[in-house]
Amino acid sequence: MPWPHMGCEAGRSTGDKMHIPVLLRESVDFLNVRPAGVYADLTLGLGGHAEEILKKIKSGRLIGIDKDMQAIERAKEALEAYGEKLAVFKADFQEAGELIRRQGYNGLDGFIMDLGVSTLQLKTPERGFGFSSEAPLDMRMDRSRGESAADLVNGLPEGELSRIIFEYGEERWAKRIARTIAARREEKRIDTTRLLARVVEDSIPRGAWPPKTHPATRTFQAIRIAVNGEIDALKAALPEMISMLRTGGRAVVISYHSLEDRVVKDTFRVGARPCTCPPDFPKCVCGKKPALRILTPKPVAPSEAEIKSNPSARSAKLRAAEKI
Numbered sequence: 323m324p325w326p327h328m329g330c331e332a333g334r335s336t337g338d339k340m341h342i343p344v345l346l347r348e349s350v351d352f353l354n355v356r357p358a359g360v361y362a363d364l365t366l367g368l369g370g371h372a373e374e375i376l377k378k379i380k381s382g383r384l385i386g387i388d389k390d391m392q393a394i395e396r397a398k399e400a401l402e403a404y405g406e407k408l409a410v411f412k413a414d415f416q417e418a419g420e421l422i423r424r425q426g427y428n429g430l431d432g433f434i435m436d437l438g439v440s441t442l443q444l445k446t447p448e449r450g451f452g453f454s455s456e457a458p459l460d461m462r463m464d465r466s467r468g469e470s471a472a473d474l475v476n477g478l479p480e481g482e483l484s485r486i487i488f489e490y491g492e493e494r495w496a497k498r499i500a501r502t503i504a505a506r507r508e509e510k511r512i513d514t515t516r517l518l519a520r521v522v523e524d525s526i527p528r529g530a531w532p533p534k535t536h537p538a539t540r541t542f543q544a545i546r547i548a549v550n551g552e553i554d555a556l557k558a559a560l561p562e563m564i565s566m567l568r569t570g571g572r573a574v575v576i577s578y579h580s581l582e583d584r585v586v587k588d589t590f591r592v593g594a595r596p597c598t599c600p601p602d603f604p605k606c607v608c609g610k611k612p613a614l615r616i617l618t619p620k621p622v623a624p625s626e627a628e629i630k631s632n633p634s635a636r637s638a639k640l641r642a643a644e645k646i
């Protein structure tokens with residue numbers, strides 16, 4: 323099923339920006355925060371989830387990580403009152419394991435990942451995540467490294483662009499969009515948000531435009547996921563973070579895209595049922611023991627009331643597991 327949403331919009335007031343943390347009560351309940359525990363928020367954003375965790379910590383610690391410098395600065399400011407209970411780092415969550423060990427922690431009592439983009443990113447035009455105003459086509463969460471959206475859009479072969487738009491955007495017009503991009507970039511580099519949005523508009527017949535969203539929404543989501551390597555980062559980081567959990571430690575992941583949710587579901591399933599023996603074997607001979615207990619047989623979705631007050635939450639799915 324297509325999930326048109328681009329990510330989470332998190333709800334703390336940060337000047338003129340608002341970020342409403344998605345599934346806040348549910349995620350913190352699943353984390354089961356112990357006052358003396360060590361926790362990691364691997365997608366700190368503006369610190370909405372982090373603040374609820376910090377309220378429950380007494381002598382423990384929260385390690386907050388985000389790869390976006392702007393988010394790090396805002397979160398530090400917003401959570402200043404929590405002093406030494408919080409340690410904040412700018413890093414990719416793929417580097418979190420090593421970073422946490424370097425801080426002297428050899429295990430975690432829980433971690434949370436709230437994937438996708440933040441409102442701050444979406445609503446800061448010059449970051450290039452949106453198309454409502456003209457801006458450079460960037461979309462990098464970490465602006466200090468990697469290729470921008472403009473680099474990908476102008477540099478990738480047409481077939482690769484088509485695959486990305488189809489897989490990450492679940493966009494049925496992917497082939498046509500990629501074809502138009504390939505033709506237009508011959509005339510002029512597509513290096514702004516409005517230019518790309520117009521190419522998409524021109525690729526999809528008017529009658530087939532989605533009724534409630536802009537026709538470029540899915541393409542922008544797809545390019546953003548590719549620019550930030552979001553699926554591969556999750557695939558790499560989740561097993562490592564699970565391996566850092568102490569017995570009884572909890573993993574809580576909120577995703578906004580079917581591919582992300584599949585990675586979470588499969589990773590948890592492998593942790594809970596690692597046995598690789600053929601199904602017709604009378605008993606297990608591979609000796610692999612479960613490391614996880616799945617706490618959410620079905621993903622938890624936001625209530626109607628939450629979606630009404632925060633439409634950005636509509637595609638969220640929460641999964642949680644406990645180390646055993």
Ligand SMILES: C[S@@+](CC[C@H](N)C(=O)[O-])C[C@H]1O[C@@H](n2cnc3c(N)ncnc32)[C@H](O)[C@@H]1O
Nearest residue numbers: 330332365367368369370371388389390414415
């Ligand atoms: C949906 S927001 C999180 C909002 C946060 N829970 C809050 O309540 O304010 C997702 C955040 O994850 C960050 N992020 C995404 N991928 C990341 C990665 N691989 N490593 C570190 N941070 C990442 C983004 O920069 C963004 O700030």
